[in-house]
Amino acid sequence: MKTRLLHLLLVLVSLLLVACGQQQTAAPAANGPANSTPDTGNAAAPASTSGDDQSIVVYTALEDDQLERYLDVFKADHPEINVELVRDSTGIITAKLLAEKDNPQADVIWGLAATSLLVADGEGLLEPYAPEGLDRINPKFRDPNDPPTWVGIDAWMSAFCVNTIELNNNNLPMPESWADLVKPEYKGFIVMPNPNSSGTGFLSVSSFLQLMGEEKGWEYMDALHENIAQYTHSGSKPCKMAGAGEFPIGISFGYRGIIQKEDGEPIETVFPSEGSGWDLEANALVKKDTIKPSAKTFLDWAIGDDSMAQYAQSFAIVTAETDQPVPEGFPKDPLAQLIDNDFQWAAENREAILAEWLERYDSKSEPEE
Amino acid sequence: MSASQQTPDNVYLQVRNVTKTFGHFVALADISLDMYRGEFICFLGPSGCGKTTLLRIIAGLEEQNTGQIIQNGVDISRFPPARRDFGIVFQSYALFPNLTAAKNIAYGLEQSKLSRQDIQERVQQLLNLVGLPDSGHKYPAQLSGGQQQRIALARALALSPGLLLLDEPLSALDAKVRASLRTEMTSLHQRLGITSIMVTHDQAEALTMADRVVVMDHGRIVQVGTSQEIYHHPATPFVANFVGVMNFMQATVTDQAGTVYWGSLPLALNHHVAQWPAGSSLTLAIRPEDVRVADAAAGAPSVALAHIEQTEFLGPTYRLHLRIPANGNGHHDVSLLADIPAQQAHHAALQAARMVPIQLPSEAIRVFAPEA
């Protein structure tokens, strides 16, 4: 017994010693932003504490294939600023952002779903900032507060991707509206994202409720549920499955189907006649002890004319006027396609909606032995 | 047998009041033992008797609960194995499989300050010593069991330890190799004169090799003595039975004169039995080879007619399974074994189903007092 205690003591003492030793070497690192301790020993110094004022960390959920194009423009405009980009899906970026909230790593959030930014704002992660040229932004597409916490750059809307070959193989008519999707002939042919896993999924659910009213909305989803083959964990997945013919119809978002068609997949993107649910991709400044001027420079640039022109090549709706035409495949008047989306309502009722959805439809995944 | 002097100033290793438990199991109960310089000692006993534990405590591979180990006048009880002066051969030999025989032997030498040249010479010397001068380059897996055992022995001897510990070194070998290694190890011991302790459960091994045998049972030392003492004068029925073959006889003291009956057979004893009251029960024992068959003098004491139930050919001897019929009076038949030279058996045509007279000579009968 005595020796056990001794061992325990030994462990604790050495722990303290080691911790103290490391504390001393690490102390300067923890003290201030101007840290460049050599003992990090690796090519990548911790981003947040990087001593270089001209280097900023940007978290983004914008599509990978667009980023290169945008950044080329930024580099041309601001060669002195080094952008370190962390790109991932909306869910992962949001999770990372929130997980890091005690010691934020990002300086700027660029092109993340407004609903996610509302969550981040709720956690006190964002610093209000009015970027230069804010007055050009459509007031519908920015945080109404002044200065705004977030500013939208583009809007994306729900749509469904339809595989024309598989549709023909099964002698099915092309669905044109949400109402078409509940027709019995589509039974087992439709996939949609699970709102518990995917922002796109939640967008669809909340738009049904807003479009049809709560009661009718749930009734509609009950009917739709009968036709759903499976709920996926990612928002782009239904469209990809449609493109590969796994399931002919995928409820997803517009941009997705249009680029897949460009890649040669037999996909038709349908914007339902009742209107589409939509969300913004928006920018925000991260609240930190020291906010770098270059972070603000980036945000100014990100809503500037050059950037907007670039966004407009991929999106039907950008938040400021540009002279770009609406990209092929989108409705001619994209703004008219949007339903009235109340972000605040959706954010406030999110948990209740998800719980209800879980209760109604997720029990489908109960074991069926 | 080598003549190590058993005088107090010649004691090399002392075990003093050693007790060892594993949980609540008592492996060694207050063991004390003196071993003399140059002696070859065998710890003999059935498995679980504590003999290996004692060896490991002497080596420092186990820590005893209480007691001391004194080697060459120094209390080494608290020394870790590395500070103790011994070489050891395990039952598994524990040769390093990835090193050649020579490298195995040199393993400890490389720790010393010897030059490469000296190490090589010493290794060759040891290889010669164990009779494998040309096997230095071989890996253990390329050696036979007997050869591996010799390499292990050479390795244990490499640092010229004061004490050689052997943990069942022969038990993994087949009978023939075992017998030849027995003699070899004995002669090696005589040449080197190194104090050695061997653990074994094989009584023949112990009797042939040891200067003194330490018989152990249930964590206690039951008897310490030369092979002859152990064989001819076992201290307890346990020893008598464990070492060699023994006939046990449950006999009863019948009267004050000291007559003792085994079944219906009255026995004459050299022992004074009057100390036990009539009716007390004694354990008597006699070795099979001490039973006299067919040449019993008529009218001599302890003679009976026995029925040969079975004969067993053992090469130089025959073993007879004998039964002495009861002569009424509520006695039971009793049976015993007798070993007789093969020649005699042939001569007297002793076959199963014959009746022969037998005698149990009084000087050959051992008496174990009734248990208190």
Next chain:
Amino acid sequence: MASTTTSSSAAPTVPDAVIKQRVRQSVTTEDWLIRGLIVLAGLWLLVIIFLPLYSIIYRSLTDKAGNLIWFANYATYFQNPALYGSLYNSIFIATVSTIISVLIGFLFSYAVTRTAMVGKPIFRRIVMLPLYMPSLIHAIALIYLFGNQGFVTKGFFGYFRENWGFDPSFDIGLYGPIGIIIGEVLFCFPQAIIILIVALSLTDARLYEASTALRASRIRTFFTVTVPSIKYGLISAAFVCFTLAFTDFGIPKVVGGDFNVLATDIYKQVIGQQNFQMGATVSILLLVPTVIAFAVDRIVQRRQMSLVNARAVPLHPQPNPLLDGVMLLFCMIITLIVLAMLGTAIFASLVNVWPYDFTLTLKHYDFGRVGGGGFNAYWNSVRMSAYTAVFGTVILFFSAYLIEKGKQLQWTRSIIYFISILPVALPGMVIGLAYIFFFNQPSWDMAGLTIPNPFNVLYGTMTILVIANIVHYYTVPFLTATTALKQMDPEFESVSASMSVPFYKTFWRVTLPVCLPAVLEIAMYYFVSAMVTVSAVIFLYAPSLKLASVAVVNMDDAGDTAAAAAMSVFIIVTSIGVRVLYELVTWGITRQTQAWKKR
């Protein structure tokens, strides 16, 4: 006949006071060194596993605002039937996958170690290929083979019907439990093989000779010699497969359809709803089987004896036409499945548009036109994997050695052992999050004191990625190392001590060389695992440190499935290349140091 007075008296007893006494040997410098190293190993695990894990446990006991609410999250979880249904599903999937994986793994390992069938080296190598494949490409291959438009489902698109007159099309109903189980089995059985091959190849031929001499039938020998001698390996393999299948989320996410399991629940909570508290709660539930398995493991381990000592004779399997034939067929089927998966992945990287335009193209190998970091990410991955292999193997093997062979600090060693087998139960996502919580914390407030976090500097570096990989893949190599070490004669250390040779010398000259095959296997395992890993590092990689495996996921996210497949092919080819290199380099060494294995 002699009566049976064999035993002198009953077993002796001693006072309790004596039982508690010990004559302690004086502590040598060497002992202090061992103790120091054990403590160091413990501290290392404390920092890289226990403290991050603690931060997760703590989260599961708090609400969103960080207030301690004890078990309210657990109560919430169990009140929802849809959620605890996942628990049942997970147990079901893991159990079935484990049984199949261990069975396949055992038969395969047996075939390549204990039969005289031909082609053993090539089978051994092919069967490890699934470990080289990013899990996403597993899923893509599965869908391309068995999905609604899969090769098999569609009867190879009419090829057989047109040319051979029969239609082998077959729909296995991929999406759901069947798909998950197939995926998990493909993912788990190579891991079982790693453990079982080590267990099966370290044996003593003489046990078999003895058994043959006793005229035991092959079947009897199998059950009386083979199975007991690898019991520990079998249990370890089952333990690893169960926890892997129980905690994996990649496969259920892609082919699970609506079949919910615990790991996808975590995904929903963390990624879908950013509910870390509930995610942490589910993560803790995932740990439960590990804790149970740990208890079983400890009980079994107590009975494990070492089977390899210096006298052990390597087993040279005797030809047995029937057995060899059956095993050959079995191994061919298994490797064929593996190759079909790999072939499908390569094919997927070459076709224009699956499944509508099967013309072949190399355009997907031009990563410039897609995001994800391209070749830069690829080289980062190679670097990270190399570091993981080197540092992971050194640290892991040495600490396994200390735990297994050290005689000091019994109590500490048990704890270290337990922490060492914990990581298998931690889904990569949980490790990633735990690492953010722990390493990104600039300081801790304790009783009004602010303690700066000395490990904070690691956040966002290559080092933390390497550490995360070492932890994520700690258990399988740890068990491999432990199995190898356990099978060594425990008297090696005693003999060394008798010659006053310090333990580190024996470790260097005997233990390490004898275990070299296992050590090299561990390094390879670390390398290939780090090449394909996604879930742990996806939260941790720094902006300038993009990784190939993450690029695969991002490309697929962006719809570039073919480019994702192409990058996967790069990863696979690299791992194979490293494997070939390693075999060439170690061939010479192995020939020297393992010469003893040849009779």
